[in-house]
Amino acid sequence: MFDDDDFDAPLADLDPETVAAFDGAAAEAFADRKARLTRVLVDGETGVLYESLALFAEPLFALYDLDAADAFRLRTEPEAVADDTVALLETARVLWAFFSLPAPDRAHKRSALAAQLVGEDPSEEDWMGLDGLLGSVEVHWQAMLPEEIEMAQQTGHPTLGFDDLLHHPAFRVGTEEDDATHAGFGPDGLSETEARARxxxxxxxxDAVMTDPDAFEDALARADEYWDLARSGGDPDAYSTSFAEADRARVADEARTMVARFRELFPEHAA
Structure with a gap:
């Protein structure tokens, strides 16, 4: 979907596998979703005014060399608008929810975002393309004033956040059990991305971590390793042996603390 070489090609010319990855579902399933997506998006059912969403989607139309005017035709002539336009608007709504997240939370949602937009197990090339797309759309998002965003979300419907949006029947790309955001962690039934963040x-x-991007990335990486350690039943002391001898006691202590935290928060998922 996000291969740089594809940005200059109309989606209609792409092979079915690429189109399926673009809309986040199998190509044959998209026809059944089109009418529902159209209604949900046009009616602002997920909490974003359709006109505002169409304007937000303009960078996507430019990237894929599609006519942005088709977004406005969708309201009056839905049968005359190609599936590609609906897929672009679906992607725009997902990205709206993604960029509405606090910046630190986005890192924990990237896997769910990739699963929604390009499918499970994205390749390195998929990740590079997704990063490029996010960079392009983020510039557009940052140019929007907070007042504009607030007004765009005055629809009479609740504005769905990222996880809730991916749970919405019109956006879900699989069954509830297969949903990339559905995991049921803890008494609140958190998605895995939410659980990892907590x-x-x-x-x-x-403050030292929050103000230093490298330290922040390092902390996220350690959290992921401790998460895996807790879920696999690994031994913190054994885990620490891969570190320099001077660091082993500190690493083992931190690992034990985090494994204990996992067992306290999510005992049903601890090994």
């Missing part, structure tokens, strides 16, 4: 909090709370 689990990692102690490693991210210091």
């Amino acid at each position: 689990f990692a909090q102690p490693l991210l709370e210091s």
